[in-house]
Amino acid sequence: MSQPAVEIKDLVKEFPAAIRKTRHRAVDQVSLTIQPGQVYGLIGPNGSGKSTTMKALLGLLAPTEGTCEIFGKNSLKTDSRKDVGYLPENPYFYKHLSGRETLKFYGKLCGMKGKQLTDRIEELLELTSLTEAGGRRLAGYSKGMLQRIGLAQALIQSPRLLILDEPTAGVDPLGSRQIRDLILDLKSNGITVFLCSHLLEQVQEICDTIGIIHQGKMLKQGPLEKLVALEDQTEIMLQNASPELLEQIKQLVAADGKGELLSATHPRTSLEKLFLEETK
Numbered sequence: 488m489s490q491p492a493v494e495i496k497d498l499v500k501e502f503p504a505a506i507r508k509t510r511h512r513a514v515d516q517v518s519l520t521i522q523p524g525q526v527y528g529l530i531g532p533n534g535s536g537k538s539t540t541m542k543a544l545l546g547l548l549a550p551t552e553g554t555c556e557i558f559g560k561n562s563l564k565t566d567s568r569k570d571v572g573y574l575p576e577n578p579y580f581y582k583h584l585s586g587r588e589t590l591k592f593y594g595k596l597c598g599m600k601g602k603q604l605t606d607r608i609e610e611l612l613e614l615t616s617l618t619e620a621g622g623r624r625l626a627g628y629s630k631g632m633l634q635r636i637g638l639a640q641a642l643i644q645s646p647r648l649l650i651l652d653e654p655t656a657g658v659d660p661l662g663s664r665q666i667r668d669l670i671l672d673l674k675s676n677g678i679t680v681f682l683c684s685h686l687l688e689q690v691q692e693i694c695d696t697i698g699i700i701h702q703g704k705m706l707k708q709g710p711l712e713k714l715v716a717l718e719d720q721t722e723i724m725l726q727n728a729s730p731e732l733l734e735q736i737k738q739l740v741a742a743d744g745k746g747e748l749l750s751a752t753h754p755r756t757s758l759e760k761l762f763l764e765e766t767k
């Protein structure tokens with residue numbers, strides 16, 4: 488197997504607690520591996536250690552114990568960050584800068600310049616549907632536009648790994664869907680994504696692997712399809728089934744004696760899909 492994009496081994500992060508000389512364990516023996524091209528979603532309640540895990544992976548916090556590696560490089564080494572783009576939970580932007588100037592600022596921080604930088608800026612504005620708004624100051628951007636410029640900023644140096652802390656926080660369903668589609672686009676281009684979110688439906692749509700973290704401990708992780716599959720149930724979906732056909736199916740199931748028909752109802756659309764359909 489190829490070198491993992493992310494390898495976190497037995498990560499522990501403790502912070503000094505309010506009570507003197509005690510320590511609060513925010514992350515407790517967490518291990519996770521993300522292979523290149525995977526989209527890994529870390530889910531958990533508030534304060535369960537998601538952001539702390541991400542910050543340790545980015546080398547923004549030093550682990551109390553354990554190690555974090557990005558494409559085989561220790562996160563505490565600066566060169567591990569060359570391949571990474573990061574959108575923090577509450578990104579801070581200079582509101583007097585325009586979208587274009589913001590991307591230029593971040594590009595220069597990454598050592599980019601000249602035509603390479605200007606071309607990349609236009610490419611990213613287009614990717615995030617901000618070309619027209621690119622000349623406007625961020626002070627006039629909506630929450631959704633700010634998240635998209637944040638995503639563009641994270642992509643400026645064409646990273647192989649993208650770390651997104653709540654990428655759709657505070658964004659309306661339409662804006663969330665745009666961001667979701669963008670992440671799926673990046674995935675199809677082979678970019679590895681590590682994200683955390685409270686929007687479980689969205690995590691289910693985007694991620695192929697998930698981890699559930701609670702009180703700093705990893706409770707469960709693995710391929711999404713495997714974790715959510717109800718192995719002892721089978722779903723059959725019929726179009727235009729007559730009441731007679733349904734009756735026959737029920738009789739067949741009853742005659743079998745082993746299987747049990749749990750439900751025969753109309754499938755429902757999700758509230759999100761209904762909202763998007765109506766506001767299209």
Ligand SMILES: Nc1ncnc2c1ncn2[C@@H]1O[C@H](COP(=O)(O)OP(=O)(O)OP(=O)(O)O)[C@@H](O)[C@H]1O
Nearest residue numbers: 502503513531532533534535536537538539540576
């Ligand atoms: N710099 C810090 N100093 C002290 N405690 C901290 C610090 N950063 C995080 N914590 C604590 O560590 C725990 C985990 O916080 P973290 O931000 O990682 O949670 P989270 O899962 O990202 O939560 P949320 O979903 O609310 O963003 C919390 O109890 C938090 O108060």
